[in-house]
Amino acid sequence: MKRTTIKSILASALLVVAASGATLATAVTPQTVDVKQAAAMQSSGALLLDVRETDEYAQAHAPGSTLIPLGQLQQRLQEIDRHKNTPVVLQCNNFEVVNMGVMVPCSEILARAKVEGADIVGLSGLITPSLEEMAHVAKEMQRDPHFRMLKIPLMIGGATTSRAHTAVKIAVNYEGPVVYVPDASRSVSVAQSLLTPESRDQYLADIATDYERIRVQHANKKTVPMLSLAAARANKMQVSFEGEYAPVKPKFIGRRVFKNVDLAALAQYIDWGPFFQTWDLAGPFPAILQDPVVGETATKVFAEGQALLKQVIEGRWLTASGVIALLPANSINDDDIEIYTDDTRTEVAFTYYGARQQTEKPVIDGVARPNQCLADFIAPKSSGVKDYIGMFAVTAGLGIEKYEKRFEDAFDDYSSILLKSLADRLAEAFAEHLHERVRTDLWGYAAHEQLDKDALIKESYKGIRPAPGYPACPEHTVKADMFKLLQCDEIGMQLTESFAMYPGAAVSGFYFAHPQSKYFSVGKIGSDQLDDMVARRGASRDDVERWLAPNL
Numbered sequence: 001m002k003r004t005t006i007k008s009i010l011a012s013a014l015l016v017v018a019a020s021g022a023t024l025a026t027a028v029t030p031q032t033v034d035v036k037q038a039a040a041m042q043s044s045g046a047l048l049l050d051v052r053e054t055d056e057y058a059q060a061h062a063p064g065s066t067l068i069p070l071g072q073l074q075q076r077l078q079e080i081d082r083h084k085n086t087p088v089v090l091q092c093n094n095f096e097v098v099n100m101g102v103m104v105p106c107s108e109i110l111a112r113a114k115v116e117g118a119d120i121v122g123l124s125g126l127i128t129p130s131l132e133e134m135a136h137v138a139k140e141m142q143r144d145p146h147f148r149m150l151k152i153p154l155m156i157g158g159a160t161t162s163r164a165h166t167a168v169k170i171a172v173n174y175e176g177p178v179v180y181v182p183d184a185s186r187s188v189s190v191a192q193s194l195l196t197p198e199s200r201d202q203y204l205a206d207i208a209t210d211y212e213r214i215r216v217q218h219a220n221k222k223t224v225p226m227l228s229l230a231a232a233r234a235n236k237m238q239v240s241f242e243g244e245y246a247p248v249k250p251k252f253i254g255r256r257v258f259k260n261v262d263l264a265a266l267a268q269y270i271d272w273g274p275f276f277q278t279w280d281l282a283g284p285f286p287a288i289l290q291d292p293v294v295g296e297t298a299t300k301v302f303a304e305g306q307a308l309l310k311q312v313i314e315g316r317w318l319t320a321s322g323v324i325a326l327l328p329a330n331s332i333n334d335d336d337i338e339i340y341t342d343d344t345r346t347e348v349a350f351t352y353y354g355a356r357q358q359t360e361k362p363v364i365d366g367v368a369r370p371n372q373c374l375a376d377f378i379a380p381k382s383s384g385v386k387d388y389i390g391m392f393a394v395t396a397g398l399g400i401e402k403y404e405k406r407f408e409d410a411f412d413d414y415s416s417i418l419l420k421s422l423a424d425r426l427a428e429a430f431a432e433h434l435h436e437r438v439r440t441d442l443w444g445y446a447a448h449e450q451l452d453k454d455a456l457i458k459e460s461y462k463g464i465r466p467a468p469g470y471p472a473c474p475e476h477t478v479k480a481d482m483f484k485l486l487q488c489d490e491i492g493m494q495l496t497e498s499f500a501m502y503p504g505a506a507v508s509g510f511y512f513a514h515p516q517s518k519y520f521s522v523g524k525i526g527s528d529q530l531d532d533m534v535a536r537r538g539a540s541r542d543d544v545e546r547w548l549a550p551n552l
């Protein structure tokens with residue numbers, strides 16, 4: 001099988017440069033591809049295809065040339081667009097990328113990789129359940145002689161992945177190279193190093209040394225001093241449920257649906273800060289627009305984002321729908337929350353099993369910091385106090401596929417990514433907007449609250465809305481109970497096998513009203529808490545271990 005070298009592939013890219021000007025000249029230089037260059041390249045997508053017709057391109061792309069199926073893990077519907085920067089940047093550097101999309105089982109990823117003669121397999125992971133699947137793919141590559149013998153590299157990326165996780169949990173399963181890629185622009189230099197015969201061995205040796213060092217560090221890591229679960233519970237957060245802290249009964253008990261919410265109203269609540277992360281531009285908004293390094297690029301992307309947002313709103317490209325439920329609740333077993341179907345509190349809709357901080361907490365000014373758990377913010381059943389909890393699921397991504405396809409068919413990946421990032425922003429804005437309505441009106445526990453946008457972004461309000469998967473609520477499986485109770489299918493939202501939400505631009509979570517409720521990170525928990533959780537949930541130890549893997 002002929003393997004075309006990277007150099008010859010880049011040579012064909014230079015043809016495009018000649019046709020499209022200076023921006024592309026820098027774009028083909030590894031590591032210099034940035035968002036604006038990608039933006040410039042999007043208009044050259046068609047040109048790239050033209051180039052493919054030429055003899056030189058045909059030579060460079062003889063069978064067996066660089067081909068990377070960016071296999072998406074089986075259950076992650078939402079990640080297809082999030083990792084999109086990576087295929088775009090690689091393609092702009094004249095790598096051929098087969099993007100297999102989402103819900104692709106491991107067996108299909110590997111079968112396709114063989115059929116295409118792929119030189120690299122890439123996986124992307126946004127939320128923690130994907131991490132397990134990545135380790136599984138590595139194991140399967142090890143079992144399959146094709147990958148094992150040819151040592152086909154596996155590239156790992158995505159928000160929830162890390163170099164340490166790749167070294168400790170994924171690379172150990174496969175003899176071939178496994179490389180963590182921290183951002184899209186780096187994927188080019190990594191892919192080149194992996195496929196350039198002259199430098200590959202040295203590059204792999206360096207990675208192997210680095211990952212071995214990480215594994216040793218990990219093995220020798222001083223374990224953080226941990227309390228027993230009983231001691232952690234004894235040091236729970238002291239929360240009052242009387243007087244001014246007495247729970248406020250919501251104005252209604254039950255579920256309420258919000259369909260086709262006005263996008264223009266939601267746009268007022270957009271926090272633009274995270275928008276820039278999509279483009280690997282770091283810095284707080286709006287200061288980022290003046291940043292000496294990335295300011296110019298940030299300003300352009302921001303202007304383009306605003307222009308597309310206007311089109312989205314005026315053309316009603318996206319549909320935003322959500323659902324909330326406000327229900328009676330009490331904490332039980334210290335760490336769990338029983339959520340009742342109505343105020344008779346006789347029927348349990350479902351129980352949320354909370355994880356409690358178990359590491360030793362510092363004593364500050366003579367006061368020991370508490371070992372917190374979300375259940376601390378809900379009145380214990382034994383107190384007889386009638387407390388309440390809320391939950392929500394919102395999306396702003398309904399109908400997005402049609403427009404994404406339109407952009408992609410026009411080789412305009414940049415606009416497709418831009419659109420997706422706007423949908424994500426609108427989903428977050430929807431969560432913010434609905435939370436405000438819940439506090440001031442629908443639940444009404446903070447009826448007189450008046451906060452401007454900055455104060456909302458700084459979360460200066462009473463109460464919290466922790467989302468399953470975030471650090472106070474690290475476990476994703478509760479979304480199954482939430483989705484059932486909220487009847488999310490009525491608004492077109494679904495949960496995938498590994499608890500990712502569809503559409504991708506979606507947020508779900510709980511509402512806690514207590515003024516002392518604050519966000520925190522559960523962090524590492526002990527095996528006694530794991531055992532206790534297994535007993536409380538009546539689930540298998542294997543399952544609970546898998547669900548809580550990042551905290552163990």
Ligand code: B12
Nearest residue numbers: 078082083122124127128157158159183184469501507508
């Ligand atoms: C933006 C964002 C969102 C957006 C968009 C999500 C989406 N569709 O992608 C919205 C608001 C919708 C969202 C929702 C949720 N989110 Co969110 N989100 C983020 C945030 C702030 C940034 C992620 C991001 O987009 N980064 C920018 C992109 C471009 O970077 P990236 O994904 O890392 O990918 C880059 C590289 O890694 C690389 N790359 C990616 N893949 C690959 C693959 C290969 C082969 C290569 C080479 C490179 C590569 O290229 C990219 C560009 O450089 C992160 C926190 C953070 N700071 O990372 C949390 C985060 C990812 N979210 C998280 C969670 C939990 C959720 C929710 C489950 C919360 C909830 N219950 O509602 C939902 C899930 C949504 C769903 N559909 O299921 C957690 C995940 C952790 C966990 N325990 O699982 C994070 C880490 C926050 C946290 N600290 O807890 N989220």
